[in-house]
Amino acid sequence: MELKRNVLALALASGLCFTAGINAMPTDTGANVAGAAATNGATSDQAAPAQQGDQTAKKDDKSKETQDQQLAKSLGAITVTGYNQGMEKAIDYQRYADTIQNVITAADIGGLPDQSIADALTRLPGVSAERIAGQASQINIRGLSGNFIQTTLNGREQPSTSGSNYIQFDQYPSELINMATVYKSSQASLVTGGVGGTIAMETANPLNAPKEQNLNIDARGSYNSQASDVAGAPSTGYRLSAAWQGKFLNDTLGVGLGVAQMYQPHVAEQFVGEASDGNLTKLPSGQYAYLTQGLQVQQNGGSERRTGEMATVVWKATDELQFGADAFYSKFKDSSFGYGFRTQNIYGGNATISNAVLGPYGTMTGGTVSGDGTTQFSNETTADNYTTNTSVFSGGLNMKWNHGPWHVNSDVSLSRASSDEINVDTTADPYNNLGTATPSLMAQSTTYQLAGRSLGTVSFANPGTYTNLSDMGLSRYGVYPYIYHDKMKAFRTDVKYDLPNSSWFSALEAGVYINNHTYNADREVYVYGSEWGTDKTAGLPLTIPSSAASVRCWKGDFASYPCFLQLNGAAILAAHGITANPVKDINKNSWSEIQSGSVDEQTRDLYFQADIDAQEVFGHELTGNVGMRYSHQKQYSDGLQQVGNGAGVPITDGNGYTSYDYAPLHVGKTYSDWLPSLNLAYHLTDDDQMRFSAAKVLARPPINKMLAGSGSWVSNGQYNVWGGTSPLLDPLRAFQWDLGYEHYFDDQSGMFSTGVFYKHIDSFIQDVTYNNYDFAAAGITVPTDPTTGQPYLNGEYQTSYNASGGSVKGLEMAFAKNHIFPGIWSGLGVQANFALTTSNVRNPNNLGGAEANLSLPGLSKRVASAAVFYDYGPFSARVSGNYRSKFASDTQMAVNNQMVTFAAETVYDFQASYAFTDQWRAVVQVLNISNQPTRTYFGSDPSQTGTIQYFGRTTYLGVEFKL
Incomplete structure (x- = not known):
């Protein structure tokens, strides 16, 4: 894609109402600007020297070649430093782009100050992030979650460590990313998704x-203000990075190397209210209420370590031919442990309730609950292990x-990601006769x-019991590994032909894209004992040696909660001669086989595009592009179907148990789409332009929802299937359009933009239960009923499907300005963004008790960010704030993931630096200045607490060396 200026008026004048696509890996031409190519996913990040056009040409009759060089000239004119330089470069990339896009760019290698690229992206209009463990991770754009977002690195699709389609952006160190572009509109040359x-x-x-040799070294130490309150969390950490670039052989060979390492505390103190089962219950008082499962109070401690590495080699063999190779690798280890207590099983007739307090919709938000020991109600002591190891590799070769007028860009790549999460769930309860053959659960009361979005109150009737090793026994120890592997092998070639003599078009483009995508999910399990000691055959409650437990009490805002035992579950088992060995278990935990499987996707795309450059359309310049992309997709999944009655094939699990009740499945489909696109920019003046774009786009279904595995049960002569996934899902197709206006201030000092957008999404992926489902027609084998000799009758089918879609529409505004005042204040600048987004899509949800309609997951009605920065001589400073209003998400931390409403939040950050010499600079940085917690609640009732998590304030102090 060429970075020229674009226009809207022709779309209105000619009546074109096409649909659009974008290029995340453009053609790099001799006449084009290398810096322009960078905006489209290539590895170039700065403009090539501008070539002068015909000096006799009239001022208002620019040749196409000089039009293409405007970005190069503009970037070359930037002489400011620090935050002002980064802002002005980003504005120029946006100004001269064909598409509607926003850009963040480093003023120098290693120049982005954020913990990860996710933090940097949230500075852009309409972009927000979900904070996981206090860090920005999953990105939302224009009210849509990460499953609707395509992500590339150097033009290559990125695999995911999330187990789904969305990218966890905290995997990418900001020190190794030189620029990131968020494409809001689309064009035909863009990879679909x-x-x-x-x-x-x-x-x-x-x-x-x-320069010939460039080196940046950054070293920072960190301190977390919350860590001292959390068991097992170190308070200090560090960030180290080094980036080097060298040019050799008369600037025809370039080599770049970079490494970035982060070590920091994993810190969270959390108060968790749990969900309702949606059933009204009559209380002893005569009240009818929705009861919840329980509540939790927990400390999360541990550490996080991320190491990122990158290498790039570029060889310019001749003036016409260039070869490149680059690789990126990042590994992230999060060793996280949770300690505290969990009041479990208030609903289901397990507890006696008195003095109940009901919320506005009839859900119980307070009272006294008690159990006599014969039911499954208890104040469990918990010890959880959430240790996760993830890695991403992305690399390839480019030519x-x-x-002359011909330009070819070819790329072959390999990208892979893996995630290995060990989720260990340890529970202990107070018992009578502990250590005998007949232990029994003690009577308890809570x-x-x-208190809604504030911390609630909790007290136990006999708090000393829960720290007494004579009373407390380990009830259950469960290990649940989640292992994902995601791999892509891709090839693409783009061919471009310049049309210097055309009055309407500057170039014609065509390309092919091939991607083979393989996804594997593996589930394993090990369980000792049972919750509340209810299943004696699974193992009796175990006594806890003093070496495997220590008493912990709360501090700060959590100081009123009861003390608890910090347990070492593995050590407790070891003291009793037991070793956990998680494996696939087809006997007692058949879900470990059913939820394992693979998905294969094959993408075969072609595109054609014409770049528009018309000098005189109603007296003004019109630029842009129009194109068509053909996308062909094949998706198949392999898994196991539970057929029962010994009608399957022999499957032997990790425990050596062989079952004949399962049969292999190989199910899938193919589909093809024509994706037209249009991007136009109409230049009203040299500093004002209007934009219009329209496109038909698609995103592939979440890959974890396409697993084929399914379990089954038989009732009343009917065969029923559960699983919640389907390899027959259709992609998420949408039509979208944008209309916007941009004004750029003189001397590259800032810009103002505003625009509206509309997306109609045909369908969303949801879970569904079909009755009397025709399994045979869907290729699902129905076993034989031995009583009739015929297949069982069709029953329920619990799966995923393409539910009816809806619209997403909104308004975005952005403002940036520096050089506001003269003299010493000339380095003062401001940036501000605001986005308003609405949708008619609703998600019925009864986890809060009474049914409530939640919004589209990831959609905040209002998203805003603002920053004030100052550069003067050796001193630079920046203070920023990011705000997002409430939104729905299924990332609630509880026993199972739950769909909740995240309350509005504002996060403030600060950074300042002082350059003592041209080489040395001191840096101070404060993240989450106000210790903004993450707050969630259920349904539409803010009084029904979901999760309140405090992550602490992080302060960095360090030095940078630049050569």
């Missing part, structure tokens, strides 16, 4: 480095050839009161 938008990250091209 960005219904919400496309995020194109890029590393630096060493041939574009300002660019430019000969009084609590939720």
Whole structure:
């Protein structure tokens, strides 16, 4: 894609109402700007030297070649430093782009100050992030979650460590990313997948480095203000990074290397209210109420370590031929442990309730609950292990050839990601006769009161019991590994032909894209004992040695909660001669086989695009592109179906148990789509332009929802299937359009933009239960009923399907300005963004008790960010704030993931630096200045607490060295 200026008026004048696509990996031509290519996913990040056009040409009759060089000239004119330089470069990329896009760019290699690229992205309009463990991770764009967003690195699709489609952006160190572009509109040359938008990250091209040798080294120590309150959480950490670029052989060979390491505390103190089962219960008082499962109070401690590495080699063999190779690798280990207590099983007739306090919709938010020991109600002591190891590799070979009007860009790549999460769930309860063959659960009582988005109150009738090793026994120890592997092998070639003599078009483009995508999910399990000691055959409650437990009490705002035992579950088992061995278990935990499986996707795409450059349309310049992309997709999944009655094939699990009740499945489908696109920019003046874009786009279904495995049961002569996934899902198709206006201030000092957008999404992936489902027609084998000799009758089918879609529409505004005042204040600048988004999509949800309609997951009606920065001589400073209003998400931390409403939040950050010499600079940075917690609640009732998590304030102090 070429970075020229674009226009809207022709769309209105000619009546074109096409649909659009974008390029995350553009053609790099001899006449084009290398810096322009960077905006489209190539590895170039700075403009090539501008070539002068015909000096005799009239001022208002620019040749196409000089039009293409405007970005290069503009970037070359930037002489400011620090935050002002980053802002002005980003504005120029946006100004001269064909598509509607926003850009963040480093002023130098290693120049982005954020913990990960996710933090940097939230500074852009309409972009927000979900904080996981206090860090920005999953990105939302224009009210759509990460499953609607395509992500590339150096033009290559990125695999995911999330177990689904969305990218966990905290995997990508900001020190190794030179620029990131968020494409809001689409064009035909863009890889499909960005219904919400496309995020194109890029590393630096060493041939574009300002000097022959460039080196940046950054070392920072950190301190977390919350860590001292959390068991097992260190309070200090560090960030180290080094980036080097060198040019050799008369600037024809460029080499770039980078490494970035982060070590920091994993810190969270959380108060958790749990969900309702949606059933009205009559209380002893005569009240009818929705009861909840329980509540939790927990400390999460541990550490996080991330190491990122990148390498780039670029060889310019001739003036026309260039070869490149680059690789990126990142590994992230989060060793997280949770300690505290969990009041469990208030609903279901397990507890006696008195003095109940009901919320506005009839859900119990407080009262006294008690159990006599004969029911499954208890104040469990919990010890959880959430240790996760993830890694991402992305690399490839690239060739660019430019000969006269012909330009060819070819790329072959391999990308893979893996995630290995060990979820260990340990529970202990107070018992009578502990250590004998007949232990029994003690009678217990809890009084609590939720306080909405503030911390509630909790007290136990006999708090000393829960720290007495003579009373407490380990009831259950469960290990649940989640292992994912995601791999992509891709090839693409783009061919471009310049049309210098055309009055309407500057170039014609065509390309092919091939991607083979393989996804594997593996589930394993090990369980000792049972909750509340109810199943004696699974193992009796175990006594706890003093070496495997220590008493912990709360501090700060949590100081009123009861003390608890910090347990070492593995050590407790070891003291009794037991070793956990998680494996696939087809006997007692058949879900470990059913939820394992693979998905294979094959993408075969072609596209054609014409770049528009018309000098005189109603007296003004019109630029942009129009194109068509053909996308062919094949998706198949392999898994196991539970057929029962010994009608399957022999399957032997990790325990050596062989079952004949399961049969292999190989199910899938193919589909093809024509995706037209249009992008136009109409230049009203040299500083004002209007934009219009329209496109048909699609995103593939979440890959974990396409697993084929399914379990079954038989009742009343009917065969029923559960699983919640389907390899027969259709993609998420959408039509979208944008209309916007942009004004750019003189001397590259800022810009103002505003625009509206509309997306109609045909369907969303939801869970559904079909009755009397025709299994045979769907290729699902129905076993034989031995009493009739015929297949069982069709029964329930619990699966995923394409539910009816809806619209997402909104307004975005952005403002940036520096050089507001003269003299010493000339380095003062401001940036502000605001987005308003609405949708008619509703998600019925009864986890709060009474049914409530939640919004589209990831959609905040209002998203805003603002920053004030100052650069003067050796001093730079920046303070920023990011706000998002409430939104729905299924990332509630509880026994199971739950769909909740996240309350509005504002996060403030600060950074300042002082350069003592040209080489040395001191840096201070404060993240989450106000210790903004994450707050959630159920349904539409803010009084019904979901999760309140405090992560602490993080302060960095360090130095940078630049050569």
